[in-house]
Amino acid sequence: MEKAKKRQFGIIATIVLAAVIVLGLLWATTAAKKNEEHQDTLQRVEKLGRIIWGVKSDTKLFGLMDTKTGVSKGFDVDIAKALTVQISKQTGVPMSAEFVPVSSSSKIQLLKNTNIDGTVSTMTITPEREKIIDFTNQYFDAGQSILVKKDSGIKSIKDMNDSKYKIIVVVGTTAAEETKKFAPKAKLLAVQDYATGMQALKAGQGQAMSTDNAILYGFATENPDYQIVGGTFTHGPYGIAIAFDNNQGPMVRETNKALATIKKNGTYNNLIKKWFSDVPGLDWHELEAK
Numbered sequence: 001m002e003k004a005k006k007r008q009f010g011i012i013a014t015i016v017l018a019a020v021i022v023l024g025l026l027w028a029t030t031a032a033k034k035n036e037e038h039q040d041t042l043q044r045v046e047k048l049g050r051i052i053w054g055v056k057s058d059t060k061l062f063g064l065m066d067t068k069t070g071v072s073k074g075f076d077v078d079i080a081k082a083l084t085v086q087i088s089k090q091t092g093v094p095m096s097a098e099f100v101p102v103s104s105s106s107k108i109q110l111l112k113n114t115n116i117d118g119t120v121s122t123m124t125i126t127p128e129r130e131k132i133i134d135f136t137n138q139y140f141d142a143g144q145s146i147l148v149k150k151d152s153g154i155k156s157i158k159d160m161n162d163s164k165y166k167i168i169v170v171v172g173t174t175a176a177e178e179t180k181k182f183a184p185k186a187k188l189l190a191v192q193d194y195a196t197g198m199q200a201l202k203a204g205q206g207q208a209m210s211t212d213n214a215i216l217y218g219f220a221t222e223n224p225d226y227q228i229v230g231g232t233f234t235h236g237p238y239g240i241a242i243a244f245d246n247n248q249g250p251m252v253r254e255t256n257k258a259l260a261t262i263k264k265n266g267t268y269n270n271l272i273k274k275w276f277s278d279v280p281g282l283d284w285h286e287l288e289a290k
Contacts, residue, residue: 003112032260043116043248046093054068054102054119060218061275062122065101072099075275076120077137079253082267086258112244122214125239135239135246136255141287143232145213149225152207156230157182160208168197168206175211183231220280227281263289
């Protein structure tokens with residue numbers, strides 16, 4: 001009797017194991033098929049009638065979450081909306097724009113997992129990223145700059161090339177290395193994050209904070225006694241990332257075509273004016289499409 005029970009249990013365990021294996025194979029096949037279907041993002045968004053864009057939710061002026069509505073607003077969000085409208089016109093397929101909040105550390109993984117179709121999220125085009133990501137043409141001419149107090153008398157990074165000055169940078173960024181190239185005699189104060197850096201600047205622990213101009217724009221609007229000076233001294237243009245597999249030519253071409261159109265018809269410049277015309281110390285006309 002005992003042997004019979006063991007035999008019966010063994011048969012059941014074998015059946016369950018076989019079922020698990022079969023289900024796993026089915027899942028793997030489905031996943032592979034899904035990934036295969038995703039290889040052409042343009043076909044997919046046309047089929048679904050929507051483009052899911054990743055946008056920042058913590059970067060003032062570019063993508064910041066409205067705590068009342070839970071919706072992100074900013075230049076990047078408006079650019080994504082305008083591109084969606086234009087791509088719909090070009091393809092003749094009505095599409096809506098949907099948004100997913102992304103962070104600097106999550107956006108590439110979300111692209112890889114096909115949770116988003118593209119991301120407009122202050123993403124710098126770099127040679128390393130271009131090896132694995134399809135980027136559009138640049139849509140914003142970003143670069144490193146400095147934020148100083150309005151009465152500091154400092155006009156550019158070159159004015160700070162003196163050992164009497166201290167420039168605040170954030171640990172883990174490339175700001176320190178780049179800053180030393182342009183102001184090698186200045187001292188650096190490395191802090192853990194941008195909020196701490198802004199506090200240090202206000203406390204007089206340094207005479208300037210240096211990082212990506214897009215981040216400094218946000219601080220300048222929140223702190224009217226401070227301004228960005230001297231333009232940018234590095235070049236780190238932002239691009240729209242389409243997918244993770246370097247195989248999205250149709251979607252990249254449609255997006256580039258849409259980008260060129262909204263620059264030509266004035267939409268882009270209207271958005272530049274909307275979001276950047278009130279930034280202290282910024283000549284927003286320099287950001288307009290030429």
